[in-house]
Amino acid sequence: MTIQKRIMRVQELLGLAHENAQSPEDKELLLTAIEALWFIWRNGQLHEFEEYYEDEGTNAPERIIAAFDTLEEAQAWLKARPIPPDMAHVLIANEYHIIMSSADRQKRYLPPSPTLAYHIAEMTRDGLPPAVAHFATREEAWDWFKAQTAPPLQSVLQIGGEHYLAVYYRNIQHRALFPFSVADRLKKTPPSAP
Incomplete structure (x- = not known):
């Protein structure tokens, strides 16, 4: 249909x-x-x-609508948009951030988001998933990932003994590698007061 x-x-x-x-x-x-x-x-x-x-339906990480190398680039992009895309995610220096704005849309914010950490934590709840490929260096893994003509939305790689999540955001044709260690941040964050 x-x-x-x-x-x-x-x-x-x-x-x-x-x-x-x-x-x-x-x-x-x-x-x-x-x-x-x-x-x-x-x-x-x-x-x-x-x-x-x-x-x-793929259980891939949350979609992003843009990716930036620096916070300054992301802020300039957000400022140039007449209507901010509230509650959408972007990557800044390979870290998830969420777009928020005031009710009048004049103030715009890009706070960090733990979305990816929660995703990886859920993936590893019952142990490490098997890697689809093994590499000695991140450069080798990145070259392999870039060479994939139709990569899956996510796949697990092992790089130098550490697990990574290779994510393809097809809506913006962007690829990113995330170490599973980002989920460790959840353990270091103190719980919120009731």
Whole structure:
């Protein structure tokens, strides 16, 4: 079933649920879902949504919408956007950050996000996953990864005895290598006060 047909069918089901909803609040929530699908369709984001939908079923790390070498580059990019993409993730120096802004969209922030650390922690909960390839150096691994014409969204590599996650963000054609040790940061972070 094509994504167009899938969205139309979902809208039909939501429409039926809307008609049968008892409370005004439920009706409003269902209408919000219907309008969200129309937003995707009418803003020309159907194919992006289809790719996003496919990626969500892979258990790959959270998508990013851009990657930068420095915080200054990321801030300049964010400042130049008339409407900030709130709650989207970007990579800055190979670390996840989340885009946030004030209600009036004038103040924009890029705080670090533990998203990748949680992803790797979940991957290793029952032990280290097997590596698909082994390399002596990061350069060898990177050359191998760059040579992959259609890399999987994520794969585990072993580099010099340490496990790495090779991630391909196909929405922006970006590749990144992350050491599994980033999950160790979760152990060092003190728990929040109740």
